[in-house]
Amino acid sequence: MASGKQPLPNTMVAPDTGEVLTRGVRPFLVSYKGEAINVELPGYYPAGAGEGVHVGDDMAVVDEALRGLKEKIEGLLSPATIRRVRTKLNLSQREAGLLLKVGENAFDKYERGLIEPSGPTSQLLRILDRHPEMVDELR
Incomplete structure (x- = not known):
C-alpha cells in the first residue's frame, strides 16, 4: 500500500497488482478423467472477479477432492x-x-x-x- 499502512487482519495486498484482497472462499471445480466436484477454496480474493492468492494449507481442499476422485475412478485409496x-x-x-x-x-x-x-x-x-x-x- 502506497500510504505505508498495514493491511487489515484477514486482508493482504496482491503482489502483482497492489489490490487489497480479503480472506474468503470461492467455488472451485476439481476435475479428473471426466468426473468433477465443486469445493469451497479458501484464499485471499479481490472484491470483484479475479484471481485469488492461496497460502499455507489453502489448496489442501483441492488435493483432498482430487484424491477422492482418484479413489472413485481408479481405485487408489485416499x-x-x-x-x-x-x-x-x-x-x-x-x-x-x-x-x-x-x-x-x-x-x-x-x-x-x-x-x-x-x-x-x-x-x-x-x-x-x-x-x-x-x-x-x-x-
Missing part, C-alpha cells in the same frame, strides 16, 4: 480411507508398513498424501477392510 482401514485393523503406522511389506514409514507417507500406495497395496487394504480377520494370516 489418505483418509487408508487411515480408517489401518485404525480399524488396530495397527500403528509402523506395524502396518511392516505387515504389508511396504516399509516402516510408508503408512505415514500414505496418510499424509505424500505418496500413493501401489495398486496391490490398495487392493490388499480393500480386502482387509472387508475381512479384518485376515490380518492374523499376514502375521
Whole structure:
C-alpha cells in the first residue's frame, strides 16, 4: 500500500497488482478423467472477479477432492480411507508398513498424501477392510 499502512487482519495486498484482497472462499471445480466436484477454496480474493492468492494449507481442499476422485475412478485409496482401514485393523503406522511389506514409514507417507500406495497395496487394504480377520494370516 502506497500510504505505508498495514493491511487489515484477514486482508493482504496482491503482489502483482497492489489490490487489497480479503480472506474468503470461492467455488472451485476439481476435475479428473471426466468426473468433477465443486469445493469451497479458501484464499485471499479481490472484491470483484479475479484471481485469488492461496497460502499455507489453502489448496489442501483441492488435493483432498482430487484424491477422492482418484479413489472413485481408479481405485487408489485416499489418505483418509487408508487411515480408517489401518485404525480399524488396530495397527500403528509402523506395524502396518511392516505387515504389508511396504516399509516402516510408508503408512505415514500414505496418510499424509505424500505418496500413493501401489495398486496391490490398495487392493490388499480393500480386502482387509472387508475381512479384518485376515490380518492374523499376514502375521
